[in-house]
Amino acid sequence: MQPFVPQSLRRFRRESDGTSAIEFAIILPVMILFFLGALTAFDGYKASRTLTHLDSTMADLISRQVEITNAFEDDLVQVATALSGKYQGNMQIQVTAASVYRPLSDPIDPSGVNQSVNVDWFMSRDLEGNTGTQTAQALIEGLDIPLLTPGDSVIIVEIAGLYDPLFDGQFITNVPMRRIAIRRPRFTQRVVTAPGYTPSS
Template sequence: MITLLKDLLKSRSGASAIEFSFVAPVMIFFFIGSVAVFDMFRTYQNIVEANGVVADVISRQTSIDATFVSNIYGVFTNLQQNSTAPSALRISSIKKTAGVYKLDWKKESGTVSLLKAQVLDSSTLPQITDGDSIIYVEGATTYTMLSNILGFGQMTFAERAFTRPRFISAVAFN
């Protein structure tokens, strides 16, 4: 019996299976984690791209109305990878007069509670000359992680974009 026990302790035939059982969960964790982080990064990039597209389209207009805002919000949500997730869009026309930023008009669509309060000062807006205007687009979307394995769960991505009107000094809202 003692000889059999000594032979069993010296045997290496199951070592690779035991090593695999230790390494496999770690490898699976890193694989799922890398897929989840990639998906999170892709969602963030989609909102950055969507904000840029919306800002560019509006900068090419001379005036917009409520129907245009509704349609551009549809474009914004369709540019997101998951267009069923709650999202919000705020479009503002901002002028600088006597060194102070003034809001000409602002239109919001979607789940507006996702957007932060709008602050109009030099810390959040680009430097522009007096009498000039910009289109300020703020977009936000919620993101639910593929797996809660990394502890993120659900988060809100918010991004902003600026552009100058191309054909007129300021885009009007009718």
């Protein structure tokens, strides 16, 4: 003998009109989460590429100089501001550059392990023209500087920023980004400071 089931319950069991709506309501938050995550990841990639391009451009511009002036430093900040695009306001971008050279008195070591370098000049500025927080010692510490012959030099440029994700939250926070480019001077052995140059850092 079959148990008695009211007709209304039997009709409810067979009803499927709202199934799609319920499934969509369950899947929609996951879809939105994936979309926002992909959008944030793509924007982070663009920010990283922007810093890489900016770093390479700054290093190339400095390597083409024979001497550094305060006016040239100001021009570098303006170029960096233009190239940083939409990230100039929210990434706290800082431009740091230095020229390091190997003294003539430094004994030649083919392995390059024991080469010593001195800082010729150093600058650190943010995009508003203010003095940056980076130091020359922190810039070159632990850096893999190419092997130099005594008297030669290289230009080191660092672009640092703090990427603020489009949709940050508990699991996504500000991401520090740092790019370093090293170039040899193109038209001189050492890029020096011009007479009357005042260090910004």
